[in-house]
Amino acid sequence: MIDISQLNNVTVADDKKTAVIGGGAKISETIAAADAAGVLIMTGNCNGVSTLGALLGGGYGNTMGMFGFGVDSILEMRVVTADGSTRVVSSTKEKDLFWAMRGAGPNFGIVTSATVKAYATSEDERSAWCGALVFTPDKLEQVVQAVQDLELSSHEVTFLYFASSGPPAHAPVVIVSLWMYRGTPETGKVTFKSLYDIGPVVDTTRVAPYTAWNAAGDPFCAHSKRKPSFTAGLDRLDTKAWRATWDSFVDFQKKPGAQESLILLETYPMNEVRFAGESSAAFPHRKTRFQVIVMAWYDDPSLDDEAVEFGKGIRSLWQGSDGAEKKATYINFGHGDEPLEEIYGDNLAHLRELKREWDPENRFNQWFNIV
Numbered sequence: 225m226i227d228i229s230q231l232n233n234v235t236v237a238d239d240k241k242t243a244v245i246g247g248g249a250k251i252s253e254t255i256a257a258a259d260a261a262g263v264l265i266m267t268g269n270c271n272g273v274s275t276l277g278a279l280l281g282g283g284y285g286n287t288m289g290m291f292g293f294g295v296d297s298i299l300e301m302r303v304v305t306a307d308g309s310t311r312v313v314s315s316t317k318e319k320d321l322f323w324a325m326r327g328a329g330p331n332f333g334i335v336t337s338a339t340v341k342a343y344a345t346s347e348d349e350r351s352a353w354c355g356a357l358v359f360t361p362d363k364l365e366q367v368v369q370a371v372q373d374l375e376l377s378s379h380e381v382t383f384l385y386f387a388s389s390g391p392p393a394h395a396p397v398v399i400v401s402l403w404m405y406r407g408t409p410e411t412g413k414v415t416f417k418s419l420y421d422i423g424p425v426v427d428t429t430r431v432a433p434y435t436a437w438n439a440a441g442d443p444f445c446a447h448s449k450r451k452p453s454f455t456a457g458l459d460r461l462d463t464k465a466w467r468a469t470w471d472s473f474v475d476f477q478k479k480p481g482a483q484e485s486l487i488l489l490e491t492y493p494m495n496e497v498r499f500a501g502e503s504s505a506a507f508p509h510r511k512t513r514f515q516v517i518v519m520a521w522y523d524d525p526s527l528d529d530e531a532v533e534f535g536k537g538i539r540s541l542w543q544g545s546d547g548a549e550k551k552a553t554y555i556n557f558g559h560g561d562e563p564l565e566e567i568y569g570d571n572l573a574h575l576r577e578l579k580r581e582w583d584p585e586n587r588f589n590q591w592f593n594i595v
């Protein structure tokens with residue numbers, strides 16, 4: 225285990241077009257530095273994970289409709305490779321390694337810092353309309369259908385959760401979380417009219433500054449308890465499968481100590497992010513419309529077996545209802561038991577060649593090890 229959490233500097237260039245992010249900088253640290261310098265930087269949406277940990281696997285985040293995937297933001301990296309040397313890699317220096325690192329980074333080296341794109345903004349331009357709409361469970365099919373039918377433009381993002389209403393009741397509820405860059409209550413309600421028409425019972429949407437965009441996720445992004453999670457990448461949502469998902473969720477969530485368990489569906493605008501092209505980086509799954517995750521969350525180890533059974537059951541329910549020819553799993557959401565073909569897609573053969581070249585003794589072998 226190599227702890228790089230102290231490599232957490234984030235420095236924005238004077239011309240505000242680039243930033244250098246330390247290998248261990250958390251997303252909250254990157255956003256704080258970006259905001260202070262008056263720029264936006266493409267990051268994931270969870271304050272507690274590391275910026276580059278998320279970016280190296282692909283990098284989903286609120287601004288990706290505008291700026292592309294996290295891997296598309298990376299211009300250059302300083303990498304310690306398996307032979308112990310430090311190299312600078314980019315689209316012109318060690319091109320193959322640069323390609324491999326962006327999607328399979330943890331298999332090839334340790335990134336001590338990365339230079340990424342930054343976007344100069346005024347304070348007004350660092351705001352978004354965001355928050356949650358809460359629905360009663362009888363509205364589930366309508367909500368799932370409305371989420372499926374949304375045609376998100378480049379500055380919009382939508383998440384669907386099955387989660388607890390909070391203590392003390394911990395009633396299971398359906399939540400849709402909305403994000404709209406530079407949106408207002410008026411434009412938000414027009415854009416997401418199909419969801420408002422279903423009749424949410426709670427609406428927490430508001431205009432929030434850049435530094436608060438991820439705040440709603442802080443409770444579930446916290447490091448606490450046991451959280452085995454399982455995921456799938458889907459192209460289509462089947463309302464019957466989502467009703468079955470709900471029933472299974474409600475059963476598990478009422479177990480003592482498991483109330484905070486959740487189901488999460490993320491959907492991002494996909495047109496811009498496809499633009500960089502499937503083979504531009506090792507990250508393979510640019511066309512997947514929905515990322516879905518089931519996360520059992522509890523304290524008592526005696527629930528472990530049931531949690532895994534619950535997670536695997538929901539994952540196969542989702543994969544069985546998608547109709548896709550090939551399974552596509554986002555490496556950063558994977559459980560760890562998925563076949564390499566599902567993780568690295570059509571890039572696996574080339575990654576195997578590069579792995580033999582750059583890490584012949586397989587020193588970097590902890591996460592979806594390319595063998």
Ligand SMILES: Cc1cc2nc3c(=O)[nH]c(=O)nc-3n(C[C@H](O)[C@H](O)[C@H](O)COP(=O)(O)OP(=O)(O)OC[C@H]3O[C@@H](n4cnc5c(N)ncnc54)[C@H](O)[C@@H]3O)c2cc1C
Pocket residue numbers: 228247248267268269270272273274275276277278279280281282283284285329330333334335336444445446556557590591
């Ligand atoms: C609550 C939660 C929310 C999330 N939200 C998002 C999101 O919005 N968008 C998204 O894309 N992903 C998201 N993820 C997934 C996240 O990107 C992955 O879990 C990621 O691997 C976390 O990286 P880490 O460095 O924090 O974790 P770690 O467990 O420390 O690292 C994960 C892997 O990356 C490697 N690694 C980390 N840093 C480096 C580095 N500098 N150089 C080389 N290898 C490195 C580690 O060796 C390890 O193999 C989320 C995860 C959680 C748990």
